[in-house]
Amino acid sequence: MTQALDAAALATLFTEARSQNGWTPEPVSDDLLRQVYDLARMGPTSANCSPARFVFVRTPEAKERLKPALSASNVDKTMTAPVTVIVAWDKTFYDKLPALFPHADARAWFTGSPEVAHETAFRNGTLQAAYLILAARALGLDAGPMSGFDKAKVDAEFFDGTTWTVNFIVNLGHGDASKVFGRLPRLAFDEACTLA
Amino acid sequence: MTQALDAAALATLFTEARSQNGWTPEPVSDDLLRQVYDLARMGPTSANCSPARFVFVRTPEAKERLKPALSASNVDKTMTAPVTVIVAWDKTFYDKLPALFPHADARAWFTGSPEVAHETAFRNGTLQAAYLILAARALGLDAGPMSGFDKAKVDAEFFDGTTWTVNFIVNLGHGDASKVFGRLPRLAFDEACTLA
Numbered sequence: 001m002t003q004a005l006d007a008a009a010l011a012t013l014f015t016e017a018r019s020q021n022g023w024t025p026e027p028v029s030d031d032l033l034r035q036v037y038d039l040a041r042m043g044p045t046s047a048n049c050s051p052a053r054f055v056f057v058r059t060p061e062a063k064e065r066l067k068p069a070l071s072a073s074n075v076d077k078t079m080t081a082p083v084t085v086i087v088a089w090d091k092t093f094y095d096k097l098p099a100l101f102p103h104a105d106a107r108a109w110f111t112g113s114p115e116v117a118h119e120t121a122f123r124n125g126t127l128q129a130a131y132l133i134l135a136a137r138a139l140g141l142d143a144g145p146m147s148g149f150d151k152a153k154v155d156a157e158f159f160d161g162t163t164w165t166v167n168f169i170v171n172l173g174h175g176d177a178s179k180v181f182g183r184l185p186r187l188a189f190d191e192a193c194t195l196a
Numbered sequence: 197m198t199q200a201l202d203a204a205a206l207a208t209l210f211t212e213a214r215s216q217n218g219w220t221p222e223p224v225s226d227d228l229l230r231q232v233y234d235l236a237r238m239g240p241t242s243a244n245c246s247p248a249r250f251v252f253v254r255t256p257e258a259k260e261r262l263k264p265a266l267s268a269s270n271v272d273k274t275m276t277a278p279v280t281v282i283v284a285w286d287k288t289f290y291d292k293l294p295a296l297f298p299h300a301d302a303r304a305w306f307t308g309s310p311e312v313a314h315e316t317a318f319r320n321g322t323l324q325a326a327y328l329i330l331a332a333r334a335l336g337l338d339a340g341p342m343s344g345f346d347k348a349k350v351d352a353e354f355f356d357g358t359t360w361t362v363n364f365i366v367n368l369g370h371g372d373a374s375k376v377f378g379r380l381p382r383l384a385f386d387e388a389c390t391l392a
Contacts, residue, residue: 002208002370004336009205012198013334014235014327034385039210041382043326046343046364048380054389062392096387100380123322123343123364130239130326131210138209140200147242147319158392168242168319174198184244184296186237189230191292193250196258196354 009138017137020144020171021077022179028058028082028141028172036135036172043131045124047109048100051093052128053164055086065157066169071148077179081144081171085132086154088164089125091117125167133170142175205334213333216340216367217273218375224254224278224337224368232331232368239327241320243305244296247289248324249360251282261353262365267344273375277340277367281328282350284360285321287313321363329366338371 011017033056041050057066063079066086070078078084090096094110094117110117133143147168154166207213229252237246253262259275262282266274274280286292290306290313306313329339343364350362 002213002333002336002338003204005201005205005208005334008199009201010235010334012201013209014238014331017198017238019240030391033389033391037385037389039206041388042210042213044215044329044339044341046341048382050383050388052388055392056389057392059392065392096383100383102380120343122318126319126322127326127329130323131330133240133323134327134330135210137198138201138206140198142198143240145240145242147316184298186244187246187292187296189233192237192246192248193229193233193252195226195229196251196253196255196261 013134013137017142018175018180018183020142020175020180022176023077023081023171023173024176026082026174032139032141033083035139036132036141039135039138040128040132043128045127046120047097047106049093049097049120049124050100050128051089051121052125053088053090054132055088055158057084057086058082066154069150069153069157074146074148077144078146078171082173083171085170085172086158087125087129087132087167087170088159089121089167090163091121091165092163093121122167129167129170136172141172144171145169146171209330209333213338214371214376214379216338216371216376218372219273219277219367219369220372222278222370228335228337229279231335232328232337235331235334236324236328239324241323242316243293243302245289245293245316245320246296246324247285247317248321249284249286250328251284251354253280253282254278262350265346265349265353270342270344273340274367278369279367281366281368282354283321283325283328283363283366284355285317285363286359287317287361288359289317318363325363325366332368337368340367341365342367
């Protein structure tokens with residue numbers, strides 16, 4: 001029997017949560033980042049393929065490596081965020097399938113088709129990125145996801161010689177409420193949904 | 197100040213939630229589906245682009261239209277689920293940007309590049325799909341996402357002559373606990389994450 005969440009929890013996750021543009025100096029511990037990952041990894045992926053990979057950037061040195069790849073409007077908030085997560089996926093995620101999905105030869109579903117492997121990694125790695133954002137919020141953190149950056153530069157700086165590739169980036173920390181933008185409108189049910 | 201969730205809420209969302217393979221007869225009201233969407237739409241997307249579209253399939257007639265597209269192993273659980281959501285995106289999502297992101301000409305970022313438009317729709321539409329799964333769980337529903345189906349058949353049957361295209365499908369309802377598979381392993385922190 002699944003227990004629904006109360007209004008305060010829904011506010012933390014959805015209705016009051018906001019993408020952040022500034023941060024308080026309150027730090028985020030590595031232990032909390034591990035708790036965020038431990039929740040996010042439980043979300044569903046196709047055949048449990050779990051293609052997402054996460055680089056938690058929290059030292060000034062690593063932030064400086066990231067800085068040249070950022071769009072101008074994303075530099076200040078990223079350099080001051082306690083943590084910036086480089087959300088990536090592993091292009092050879094299927095090599096983990098003998099352990100992750102042991103009751104079928106799931107690896108063979110992907111090794112024959114780069115297109116299927118790419119689409120599966122992008123879709124499921126992105127689902128896991130959303131689980132990470134909501135897991136961070138669930139543990140009391142604020143998030144600021146961004147796709148305004150140079151993917152080739154991030155791949156060259158962080159993933160050269162590996163099978164990982166960047167999807168997007170997410171700042172984590174405790175948001176500075178004074179820097180949040182006004183809430184933008186969302187599509188009404190009848191604009192985005194149909195009942196069949 | 198963001199309030200963290202308690203252990204029961206984390207269980208509902210992540211640690212005890214499971215992809216479902218069977219369903220109790222308990223129905224899901226259209227009002228509850230609207231509540232799920234109202235939460236899911238609040239999650240962050242790039243420039244608030246909100247490309248996801250959702251078809252809530254709950255009549256026997258609409259289920260029969262979906263059936264020929266399903267992989268054999270997904271037929272029974274989908275035909276018996278109270279609701280099957282066809283998660284789609286709008287290929288011309290950018291036409292809503294003058295309303296969704298009114299302070300810049302964001303539409304122009306996408307009309308010149310089909311590749312950028314596709315990647316943005318796929319990434320952000322998939323983030324919204326994850327928000328929908330977790331919103332459903334937050335409201336006491338169980339989910340069963342699936343990518344085992346024929347996308348071309350779904351597009352031809354449901355989206356012919358429109359700008360919508362299917363991403364994946366998600367059963368919603370109240371799960372039959374006796375039909376849940378054993379929990380599969382997840383990657384350890386050190387297999388999927390690095391600290392930088």
